[in-house]
Amino acid sequence: MRRQIFRQIVRKIRRNTDVFQDLISGSLNKKLHITPLLYGSLGLERRSCSDLNADDIDILIPEKLLSDDWKMIEDLMNSEHYALFNAEEHEFVKSNVHIAYAAIESLVSFAGVDISAIPIVTDVGIQYYLLELSDYLKVYQASSKDGYRKNVKNKLDNHKNGTSH
Numbered sequence: 001m002r003r004q005i006f007r008q009i010v011r012k013i014r015r016n017t018d019v020f021q022d023l024i025s026g027s028l029n030k031k032l033h034i035t036p037l038l039y040g041s042l043g044l045e046r047r048s049c050s051d052l053n054a055d056d057i058d059i060l061i062p063e064k065l066l067s068d069d070w071k072m073i074e075d076l077m078n079s080e081h082y083a084l085f086n087a088e089e090h091e092f093v094k095s096n097v098h099i100a101y102a103a104i105e106s107l108v109s110f111a112g113v114d115i116s117a118i119p120i121v122t123d124v125g126i127q128y129y130l131l132e133l134s135d136y137l138k139v140y141q142a143s144s145k146d147g148y149r150k151n152v153k154n155k156l157d158n159h160k161n162g163t164s165h
Contacts, residue, residue: 016042016054016056016057016097017042017046019057019097019099020038020042020057020059021123021124021126023057023080023099024036024126024127024128027076027079027080028059028061028076029126029127031076032072032073032076034061034062034065035120035127035128035129036059036060036061036104036128036129037059037060037061037104037118037128037129037130037131038057038058038059038121038128038129038130039058039059039060039102039131040054040056040057040058041053041054041055041056041058042054042056042057042058043058043130043131043136044131044136046121046130047130047131047132047133047136048133048136055098056097056098056099056100057097057098057099057100058099058100058102059099059100059101059102060101060102060103060104060106060107060129061073061101061102061103061104062103062104062105063103063104063105063106065101066090066101066102066103070090073090073101077092077099080094081094082094082099085098086100090102104129107135107139110139110142110146111135111138111139111141111142111143112138112142113131113135113138113139118130118131118132118135119132
């Protein structure tokens with residue numbers, strides 16, 4: 001039974017990673033010339049080489065794309081057969097894979113992250129930004145004080161930043 005559960009977790013991690021790589025290489029990097037930031041649990045999994053059971057894909061892009069050029073992102077996602085799931089959260093879904101977009105600039109005011117210092121990762125021909133572990137700690141500490149995160153995902157965040165309440 002444990003082996004089966006482990007295999008399911010590994011498949012889910014690989015699926016989310018494969019979806020991210022396909023979306024980035026085929027769409028964001030090449031079609032739109034965007035270098036996004038892989039964020040959230042999947043980004044932390046990549047940075048820490050740990051299994052955090054990421055259940056979605058969070059991508060940060062410039063605010064201008066979310067406001068002025070949102071139709072371009074929406075068209076791109078539709079061309080990849082993703083349906084808009086939550087317009088307010090810029091979230092799409094396809095085959096139970098949820099992808100949400102947010103503004104990279106929000107990291108500055110939200111968690112004090114210096115976005116000019118975020119390193120670019122080149123992996124399998126794709127490029128994306130990936131926070132350092134110290135920046136993830138800032139983000140999860142700020143998230144633990146945020147209303148949504150505090151009330152909905154507090155236990156997960158506390159596990160990720162090594163605290164518990």
